[in-house]
Amino acid sequence: MQKVNCSLEALEEMADSIWYVRLKPSQPVDFNPGQYLLVVMADDDKRPFSIANMPNGDGTIEMHIGATPDNGYAMQVLNRIQELGHIDLQLPAGKAYLRARSRHPVILMAGGTGYAYTRSILQQMLADGLHRPVFIYWGVRFAEQLYADQELKNWVAEHKELTYVPVVQNSDELWQGRTGLVHEAIMADFPSLTGYDIYVAGRFEMAGVAREAFKEKGVEADHLFGDAYEFI
Template identity: 60%
Template sequence: MQRIKCRVAELREYVDTIWHVALTPLQEVNFKPGQYLLVVMSDSDKRPFSIANSPTRDGVLELQIGATPENAYAGQVLARMREQGEIEVELAAGKAFLRDSSPRPLILMAGGTGFSYARSILESLIANGSKRPVFLYWGVRQAHWLYEQAEMERWAASYEPLTFIPVVQEPEADWAGRSGLVHKAIMDDFVSLHDYDIYVAGRFEMAGAAREEFKLLGAEPERIFGDAYEFI
């Protein structure tokens, strides 16, 4: 993997506890859609974050970081970026990258800031003019954490292959969309998952439950991709 320095070009809060980070790498970088980088805090402390943009956008590495007050793991990374204005990263890591040679339609399932993983894949499909149908399901606990909902709705309006379905686990009274668990929403919408490539990002327990239940609808295990599956 490459180890490179990056300048912190942008650091702003999307919504409460979720941050957008734009890094400018100081040399050329190579990665595949859906891979992640490691923020180097020390040689023995390297912290993974999904890259949120497509490789088709040169000169930028975008991250979407959830950092609640009790989450020192992410908070310390943001603090170093603020204080130093630069950060070292290693990339690219992850085996759950987009299989762009596959002709199969795609289902992208993201929980919380796992959306960044799906976003990289989706942006690459759009940039390369893919005609493969793609269904993006984004699950969050509460609707205000759909921090790029408006942008995804614009993408769905302009990119015909895309269907975007946000799912809120604990909806308020004014939420008019889908509710419940995001993987259950997928199972409600598809009679069979046999013919799909499925990409999953989110909490390990969510990813594990989704894989087991998707198999019940005919999903082929070797066509379910997610970095969580390296660890569970």
């Protein structure tokens, strides 16, 4: 992996306790859409975060960080970036990157800020031109956490092959969309998952439950991708 110092270009709160970070590496970096990075806090403390954009001409790296006062793991990273104006990263990491040569239809499943991982993949697919159906399912606890809802709706309006399904676990009377758990929405919508490339990002518990459920629908192990599956 490459180690590179990155300067802070942008930091803004997209939703309550969810932050957009854009960094500019001091030298060119290379990664595949869907790979992740390690924030170097110390030699023995390197913290993984998804890269939220595809490789681009200006070389910037985007992150979506969910940081609350009781989540020291992420909050310490955010504070370090804010205080210093720069941070050391190691990248790329991860094997759950986009299989660009595949012609299978794609399901992208994200939980919370796991959307960052699916966004990197989706951005690249849109840039390459959608030649196959793509379904993105984004699950959150509360509707206000759908911080990129308008971005996805705009992409859907531009690309007939793209379907976007937001799923809210704890809905109120104002929410008119799907409710419950995001993997259950996929289970309900697809009689079979055979022949699909499925990319999963979110908490390890969610990824594990989804893998077992998707087996019931015939998902092929070599077409199910997620960094969590390297550890669980």
